[in-house]
Every structure is written in structure tokens, then in C-alpha cells.
Amino acid sequence: MPPKKQRIVVLPGQKTLLSFVGRDKNNNSENVEEMPQTSNTNTDIPDENMAVDEDPKELEHDKRDGPGEGIVNKDPRKYRPVWEKLWPWLLYDGTKMYCKSCQKAGKKNSLALGCTTFKTSTMSRHQETPDHKQAISVPVHQQEFTKSCNKLNSAEDEAVILAMMAVYWLASEDLPLNKYESMINFLKKIGVTKLENLKVNERTNYESYYSATEILDVIDSEIESEIDEKISKSPYVTILADESTDISNRKKITINARIINPETSIPETVFLRDKSYADGTGEGLTSVIIEEMAKHKITNDKLIGFGSDGATVMSGSDKGVKGRLMELNPHMVHIHCMAHRLALCTSQAAEGVPLMKHYQEWLTSVFYYFKASPTREGELHEVQSVLNLPILKCKEIHAVRWLSCFEAVQAVYRSLDALISYFHKRQASKDPKAKGLLKKMATTSFIYITYMLMDVLPIVSKLCLTLQKQDLDVAVAKVRTTK
Incomplete structure (x- = not known):
């Protein structure tokens, strides 16, 4: 079957292919039909080669003077406010259109910086880019994070908070942690029903002595982080040390730090460590103090004072702790405890x-x-x-x-x-x-x-x-x- 003949529409004054070889005398044939020259010709018959997002009413074609010359758009494309209903993230400032989501996320793509290509395809391609998808997902992740924070005080979390308060009270009152389990049972009996959520199943619960030790370690790490933050902000630090024995007759040295709040200039004393030691000489005690200083990132130039009970091993200018610390910072001042001297x-x-x-x-x-x-x-x-x-x-x-x-x-x-x-x-x-x-x-x-x-x-x-x-x-x- 021969191919079906197609109808070709010719614009007014447009040359046909036959005119280039001199055969189109009347510029008309059985298969070529000239369009009547009217003012609304372009609006009645759309161009098949026109882009999907182009509005035929916005285009006006000029005459082709010869081969190789395209169509000139005398009426430039314009921004359409109706696009904002299709793409809510779109923003127009009068000259350029922007993507609000990408701008808020700090992206560097064309719509984030401003674009003048007013085509629907521009927005269609942009919303498929990784930058835009990531920028759109940020508010969603923020909402999910907010919901997670709101669930912080759930029943299980409240039970754990009560357990932490119980461990903290036992430690602050110098009571043994083996009383933790009996304390939790007592609180349940007097009506603290939220503690029932500490029991996950028949084999797992947070009511044992081992759970109390883990909770105490968490509290200890949190307190230490707060102390480290205070020490890092203080311009100067004074170390206070005293040696003694505990109830089991083990030798221990208690180390405290005297710091200054830079915002209020109010001094504060914080506890660092109560540590056992084997070498009770000036060298041994100095090594323990230097080790604790390194743990809390206290530099030698920041150490301006050392307080002790005045014992020879502490206040000795040669082989005592005072003399060895002054080798690290010659400007350090030794202070004999005034209450002890009294x-x-x-x-x-x-x-x-x-x-x-x-x-x-x-x-x-x-x-x-x-x-x-x-x-x-x-x-x-x-x-x-x-x-x-x-x-x-x-x-x-x-x-x-x-x-x-x-x-x-x-x-x-x-x-x-x-x-x-x-x-x-x-x-x-x-x-x-x-x-x-x-x-x-x-x-x-x-x-x-x-x-x-x-x-x-x-x-x-x-x-x-x-x-x-x-x-x-x-x-x-x-x-x-x-x-």
C-alpha cells in the first residue's frame, strides 16, 4: 500500500522546497496548501515541532529569508502565577524565579540562585534533581525529629529517669548500690507505678545492682563532661590536693580544681578525682596530679596555683610536689591551706x-x-x-x-x-x-x-x-x- 499523503501547511510568504530548484512557479500544488493570511493564524493551528510547555499564543513567527535562519520570538516568555499552585516551592521576585526550598537549604543550583528560563520544563526537571529532593526532605526530617523529642517522656523513659534519680540519691547519701533493688521495690509498694516499666520481660529488667552500676557510670560521665567544659572556659586553674586513707586503710589522694567563671568572675571549686597511689613520694604524687591534669586538658601555662596541707612531701621546694610543679610553670603560687594552718x-x-x-x-x-x-x-x-x-x-x-x-x-x-x-x-x-x-x-x-x-x-x-x-x-x- 502506498504511503498516505500528508497535508503540509505553509505560512504566508514561506518558501517551499520546490522553490529552491525553480519548479514552484505558483508556490502551490496538489499537496501544498497555503494558509490564508489572517491575524490569528498561529493560534488556530499549532506547530507540531513546538515544545509541550510552550503556549502557541506566546509565539509569533517571522518570515524565513533563506535556509539556516530559525524562528525569532519577538514576545519573550513570561512568568505565570498559576505555576505557584503546581509547584508551591516556586518564588518570583519580578525578574527571576527561585526555589524557596533550595534557597533555605543553601543549595547552589540555578533555581536557588535565580532563573529566567520561564518554562514548565524548567520546574519539572528541577524537582527531579537530587539537590531539590534533599532540600524538600529537610522539613520532613525536622518534623520527625520533633516527634521523637516529644516522645522522650514516654512511660519507659520516665521509668529510666526515676531509676537514675534513685541511683543519684544513693550515691549522694554515701549509701551502697546494693540497696538499689530493694529501694525500687519499696517505691513500687508505695505507689510509684511508673517503675513497673523498668521490667522489659521475664529475663530483662533495669532493677538489678548491675543496672545501678551502669546508670552510675552514665551519671559520672555526664558530670565529668560538665566539669571539663567549665575547666576549658576558665582562664586559670588552681589544683588542690590532699592525701589520706579510706576506710579500708588504702592510701588515696583527693584532687580538686579551683576555677573561674569568665562570664561572672565568680570562683568555683570542682571535684576531679579521688585516686589510689602506691608511691607516696613527691615524684609519685606529682605524676598522679599531672596525669589528672592531662585527662582534663589542663595545660601547664593555665596552672597558676597549687594548694596543699603543708606537709613536706607536698610543700617541698626541691623534691616535693610544689617544686616539681613549679618546674612546669615557674609562675605558679603555692598556698598552704589556711584552715589547716589554723x-x-x-x-x-x-x-x-x-x-x-x-x-x-x-x-x-x-x-x-x-x-x-x-x-x-x-x-x-x-x-x-x-x-x-x-x-x-x-x-x-x-x-x-x-x-x-x-x-x-x-x-x-x-x-x-x-x-x-x-x-x-x-x-x-x-x-x-x-x-x-x-x-x-x-x-x-x-x-x-x-x-x-x-x-x-x-x-x-x-x-x-x-x-x-x-x-x-x-x-x-x-x-x-x-x-
Whole structure:
């Protein structure tokens, strides 16, 4: 079957293929039909080669003067507001169109920077690009993240938060973590039903001792990160160190840091580490301190002070911790703890007075006399009650507790009449220890020393407690000690 003849539409004045070879005299044939020349010719018959997104009403064709010359668009393409309904992310400023999503996401494509190619194909191609898809997905991810944050206080999360609060309370009260499980059970019994969600299934729960240790490690890491942040912001750091023994008689060194808040210029003391050590020499203690400084990123030029108890191993200028730290920073200042120096002054001053030494021995004897027998202590309380005196116990003088002598003297001072009456009663029952204590007590020197100490020790004790404040500077100390 021969091919079907197609109808060719010729624009007014347009040359045909036959005209180039001189055969088209009338510019008309049976297969070629000239369009009538009217004003709306282009709008009635669209061009088959025209792009899909081109509006025939926007095009106006000129005459072809010869081969190789295309169609000139005298009426440029215009932005259509109706496009914003098809592509809500589209924005037009009067000269260029933009993609709002790509601009907000900081992309560098053509529509993000501004485009003047006003075609629907421009938007169609743009919405398929990876840049645009990624920019569109950002708000969706943000909404999902917000929903996740809103679910933070779900039932399981609230149960874990309560468990963390329980572990933190046990640690802050110096209670063992093996009490954690019984504490959780007790809280359930008194109506804290949210803790039921700590049990995931029959084999998995967060109520055991091991869960408590893991929670404590998480709390510890969070506190350490906060301390590290404070230290990094502080322009200067002072290290405070003291050595002692724990309840199991292991040697330990406690390391604290004195820092400054750069925004408020308020000093603050933060705890760094309570660490065991084997080498108690100046070199060994210095290595422990330097290791802790490196862990918290405290540089040598940032270390401007070192505070200690004044022991030789700490304050030695040659082989002590002070001398070795000054090798790292010669501008560092060593500070002997003022509260410790005050306690040393009072204790050493009492050793030079024989009467004071005998008085301390008597206080120690009275303490152990009543501690050895609950019956004696009960009888003393009965005498105090009859004389309308406060029910007090005799206190012990501790060598490691600053000014514990004040508490012991105060107890004797407030129960002086009751003690004399009780020892007289015990003497009548032929108690040799009571007779000896009464003999030392029934002297004018004993009464004088008791009243003299009660005039001096309250003032010294107040000064000592003031110097032990955690956040104290020179100005505050001067004001509090002069009141």
C-alpha cells in the first residue's frame, strides 16, 4: 500500500522546497496548501515541532529569508502565577524565579540562585534533581525529629529517669548500690507505678545492682563532661590536693580544681578525682596530679596555683610536689591551706601548756569512761534530766578533725553540774575511775580552763569554719571573720 499523503501547511510568504530548484512557479500544488493570511493564524493551528510547555499564543513567527535562519520570538516568555499552585516551592521576585526550598537549604543550583528560563520544563526537571529532593526532605526530617523529642517522656523513659534519680540519691547519701533493688521495690509498694516499666520481660529488667552500676557510670560521665567544659572556659586553674586513707586503710589522694567563671568572675571549686597511689613520694604524687591534669586538658601555662596541707612531701621546694610543679610553670603560687594552718596553730599552742595537755587527757578519759558502759551513760542522762540540763553525750577529741576539742569542751561546759553530781554518786559506790576523774575535775584550774576555752574556742571555731567554705575569697573571709 502506498504511503498516505500528508497535508503540509505553509505560512504566508514561506518558501517551499520546490522553490529552491525553480519548479514552484505558483508556490502551490496538489499537496501544498497555503494558509490564508489572517491575524490569528498561529493560534488556530499549532506547530507540531513546538515544545509541550510552550503556549502557541506566546509565539509569533517571522518570515524565513533563506535556509539556516530559525524562528525569532519577538514576545519573550513570561512568568505565570498559576505555576505557584503546581509547584508551591516556586518564588518570583519580578525578574527571576527561585526555589524557596533550595534557597533555605543553601543549595547552589540555578533555581536557588535565580532563573529566567520561564518554562514548565524548567520546574519539572528541577524537582527531579537530587539537590531539590534533599532540600524538600529537610522539613520532613525536622518534623520527625520533633516527634521523637516529644516522645522522650514516654512511660519507659520516665521509668529510666526515676531509676537514675534513685541511683543519684544513693550515691549522694554515701549509701551502697546494693540497696538499689530493694529501694525500687519499696517505691513500687508505695505507689510509684511508673517503675513497673523498668521490667522489659521475664529475663530483662533495669532493677538489678548491675543496672545501678551502669546508670552510675552514665551519671559520672555526664558530670565529668560538665566539669571539663567549665575547666576549658576558665582562664586559670588552681589544683588542690590532699592525701589520706579510706576506710579500708588504702592510701588515696583527693584532687580538686579551683576555677573561674569568665562570664561572672565568680570562683568555683570542682571535684576531679579521688585516686589510689602506691608511691607516696613527691615524684609519685606529682605524676598522679599531672596525669589528672592531662585527662582534663589542663595545660601547664593555665596552672597558676597549687594548694596543699603543708606537709613536706607536698610543700617541698626541691623534691616535693610544689617544686616539681613549679618546674612546669615557674609562675605558679603555692598556698598552704589556711584552715589547716589554723588547726595546726591551735593544737601546737596547746601542747606548750602543761595544764592544757592534762585537760585534753581528762576529756579523753571521760569520753571512754561513758563509752565503755551504756549503764553509766544512762545514769548520767537521768542526772541531767533531774537538773533540767540538756541531755548531752561526752565528745571525743579527734586528731584528724579540726577543732573537735571545741565540741568536747562545750559538752562538759553545759553538763558541768551533772558530771560533778554523777561522779560524787559513783565515788560513794567506790568506783575508782569516777574518784580519779572527780579529783581532777574538782579544782579551780579545771574550772578556769573550761570557762577560758569557752571564751576562745567559739571564735576560733567560727573562723575555722569560715575558712573551710567551698567558694571563698579574701574579701568575703574578711567580712565574715570581723562580724
